[in-house]
Amino acid sequence: MTPQDSSAFLLSLAARAPVIPVLVLEDEAKAAPLAEALVAGGLSLLEVTLRTSSALDALARMAAVPGAVVGAGTVLTPEDARAAKAAGAEFAVSPGATPSLIAACTGIGLPLLPGAATASEVMALMAAGFRFAKFFPAAQIGGAPALKSLGGPLPQMRFCPTGGITPESAPDYLSLSNVACIGGSWLAPADLLAKGDFAAIRRRAESAAALRD
Numbered sequence: 001m002t003p004q005d006s007s008a009f010l011l012s013l014a015a016r017a018p019v020i021p022v023l024v025l026e027d028e029a030k031a032a033p034l035a036e037a038l039v040a041g042g043l044s045l046l047e048v049t050l051r052t053s054s055a056l057d058a059l060a061r062m063a064a065v066p067g068a069v070v071g072a073g074t075v076l077t078p079e080d081a082r083a084a085k086a087a088g089a090e091f092a093v094s095p096g097a098t099p100s101l102i103a104a105c106t107g108i109g110l111p112l113l114p115g116a117a118t119a120s121e122v123m124a125l126m127a128a129g130f131r132f133a134k135f136f137p138a139a140q141i142g143g144a145p146a147l148k149s150l151g152g153p154l155p156q157m158r159f160c161p162t163g164g165i166t167p168e169s170a171p172d173y174l175s176l177s178n179v180a181c182i183g184g185s186w187l188a189p190a191d192l193l194a195k196g197d198f199a200a201i202r203r204r205a206e207s208a209a210a211l212r213d
């Protein structure tokens with residue numbers, strides 16, 4: 001899948017929900033109930049970060065939940081991309097981008113949401129054919145005002161800002177014309193996951209889903 005097709009596909013997915021929960025799973029047994037809670041709350045796009053030993057198993061279990069569209073996050077290398085695809089990931093998210101990662105995702109047909117933090121990085125992605133990128137780490141590099149400024153000279157590019165976004169700051173990002181959706185870990189924080197409080201996670205998902213009503 002080319003970068004152009006990748007971005008078009010992911011932009012169509014982003015229209016489904018304003019927020020992509022960024023998930024760090026230490027226990028794959030929590031994967032299915034977590035995905036069910038998020039989907040029931042109205043968030044169908046899920047990103048499982050490849051940061052834990054359980055991540056690929058968790059991803060596979062979440063991908064089997066009806067209504068869930070599951071991608072892998074923290075995809076850094078071609079090996080990560082291949083492992084994610086084999087586990088059932090429908091897309092990959094990276095905090096940045098390298099030529100080898102882009103080539104690998106193109107080669108195996110895994111849609112990639114590459115990361116960028118500066119105008120030069122965004123321009124390099126545009127030159128490769130992308131029209132949709134993760135803006136990371138969003139809050140720390142200037143937040144919604146920085147993203148709005150990038151949209152001046154680079155209006156063709158759309159973004160999924162991620163990093164340091166809260167329920168309070170989310171509307172500032174979602175109001176920007178170059179934002180397709182946002183990502184964040186606040187939907188399923190470690191304490192709620194440890195307690196198995198899926199009802200609370202579902203309520204957080206409902207509030208997040210309502211951000212674009």
Ligand SMILES: O=C(O)C(=O)C[C@H](O)[C@H](O)COP(=O)(O)O
Pocket residue numbers: 022049073074075093094095136162163164165183184185186
């Ligand atoms: O794992 C990745 O690939 C990342 O790029 C990092 C995540 O996007 C952030 O960890 C989001 O987490 P919060 O800032 O807590 O919302």
